[in-house]
Amino acid sequence: MPVQSIVFERRDKWTMPQMRQFLRDNNLKDMKGVHATNTQYRWRITNPDQYKKFISHKVNFLNKPVQIVIGI
Numbered sequence: 001m002p003v004q005s006i007v008f009e010r011r012d013k014w015t016m017p018q019m020r021q022f023l024r025d026n027n028l029k030d031m032k033g034v035h036a037t038n039t040q041y042r043w044r045i046t047n048p049d050q051y052k053k054f055i056s057h058k059v060n061f062l063n064k065p066v067q068i069v070i071g072i
Helices: 016-025
Strands: 003-009 034-036 040-044 054-061 064-071
Touching: 003 016, 016 040, 016 054
Parallel strands: none
Antiparallel strands: 003 040, 003 064, 034 040, 054 064
16 A cells, blocks of 8 residues: 655654654655644655545554555
8 A cells, every 4th residue: 555644743753864864764755755734744755646546554663553554
């Protein structure tokens, strides 16, 4: 299943190097860089218009949760 986005919550105090390390470790290349809001950082991996539905799954990296959004 293709990864659509990777989401890091700001409250978990992610740094840019940590987020980039997660992407590198998982062979994920972002489309345009990070989109930051008041609550989260989102890295788009593939175009969301390609999918009709999404599911999400949380994994841990550096003892912090990461949300993976998967397009289906």
